[in-house]
Amino acid sequence: MGFPHPSHPKETPVLSKYFGDAAARSFRGWVERGGYEGLKKALGMTPEAVVEEMKASGLRGRGGAGFPTGLKWSFMPKDDGKPHYLVCNADESEPGTFKDREIMRWTPHALIEGCAVGCHAIGAECCYIYIRGEFTEPWHVMSAAVEEAYAHNALGENVFGSGKRIEVVLHRGAGAYICGEETALMNSLEGKRGNPRIKPPFPAQAGLFALPTTINNVETLAAVPHILTRGAAWYKGLCLGNPKSTGTKLISVCGHVMRPGNYEITLGTPMKELIFDMCGGMRPGRTLKAVIPGGSSVPLMTPEEVDQCATDYEGIVACGSMLGSGGMIVMDDSTDIVYEIYRLAKFYAHESCAQCTQCREGTAWTTKILARILSGQGKSSDLDLLLDLSENMTGKTICVLSDSCAAPIVSGIQKFRADFEAYLSRATAPVLALA
């Protein structure tokens, strides 16, 4: 549902059905709502059959990359005699995204159940859930739920009498956006600085503690029990014309809409329906200027692109951006696009781990150039310079933080060039004073 607002008729509440329902947080409350049936079913299946079920459902990673979940699980080695790990990425920090927080606050057992199913499927006995340090309330809700799950044998030495051992351990981050990158998260969990690792080796070969590891986003794992309970065919049927994008997706909508919140849509829903019907459109007297549809790391979209866009993995790519994490930042005509892009660049400059030169220098330089433009001292060559730097920041580093900084800059200049030029020509008054 469009939490904190009542569910909109155009939504498909699966994961969000019990957002706001405090009784769903307890073990008993979750069981009364059909919870833990998926795990029981999975425990009666072979791990291979669970993986096949995920493949058949079409579920793709909800953290940003959109990689097929069943395929990812199938990469784990079989009968290698080594301990395997499942890691749940709950380091939700992508600007614009606030869905995993609500899943953990309202339906903690959905996530625990998904983690337990995942462990069974990939042959792991232990799942670490890495929760960002700032998420204090989700931490407390999850802690209580894990304790209850152990007390009811949904976790522990002998899960529901199956003879399977499944442990879930919560691990608290300490403030670092980059730890949402999967290999940085693993380093952080190991008690190191959160620097991303070079791939290969991929996590399925050598991940956490150099052992085979699968890492999934909170929303991905929370969808797993529903798929097992109701069947892959049901999930695959939640689809509006594009068979590559199936199921529901939580879209966190923020910024200049009347009703910001988490909207659960069937993938493929027209973006204009989401923004103008479900979210109530713009504030009175305002018109849409731009949308960043997938968290701050993806290109900006114009109103024309929004108008014809189907909200799914391929649909948004066709309209010049990406679904990403589903964090949708909506900006109306009062927005200073140049300033907001500067603010995003500043975010990436702050969060760069500084391993790679292109990122360490590029995020800082682009931030400085954007500040110069906003202070009225931009040079006519600055836009070309920004594009040149952005090119050197794309596809050349260990992780994609650098690319993420470049995406809004490049798309901003391409699609809203007049806004930049107005600062360069002094038609727009400076808004920053250079230090």
Next chain:
Amino acid sequence: MTAGTAGVGAGEGGGVEAHHDAPHVPIFAGKVKERLDALFPKYPTKQACLLPALWMAQEARGWISPGALTEVAAVLGLTPAYVRGVVTFYTMYHTHPVGRHFIQVCTTSPCHLCGSDDVLTALLRETGCGELGATSADGRFTVIEVECLGACGFPTPILIGDDFIESVTPERISGILQGYK
């Protein structure tokens, strides 16, 4: 001792900032040690308990003092230099003393679009901190800007200590601050 002078070398020990830690009570004793010991079996290495151990140290001392850092290193079999490298990577560990109530204000783009600058200005004024990172004269508050708190639909979210408060507006601030003495 300020952050700028809090250099820690291996073997320097915890005594250098005795005026902060005196009388010396070890962090990892009694209940805290029990909590840490309970974590060890959950991980294949002791080092993996570094972030949790640092959280315990900060809870005990209010910040990661040079002495606290040395104690964390000792209990995990790491060097203080290594631990300092990790501490400085993460923004939530304080490398210098802060006010009793540490306030983090989200000002990243989604919140900025909805007026977080005004919330920040009002907080700096009403806490008496005046500037980012400074502690108010009465020792009550320290205010910092934080990057995306992950509650963009409820602008502006702030964290006061462990209390996550959504939808903060300049008008709400004096009422909120009254709850933090």
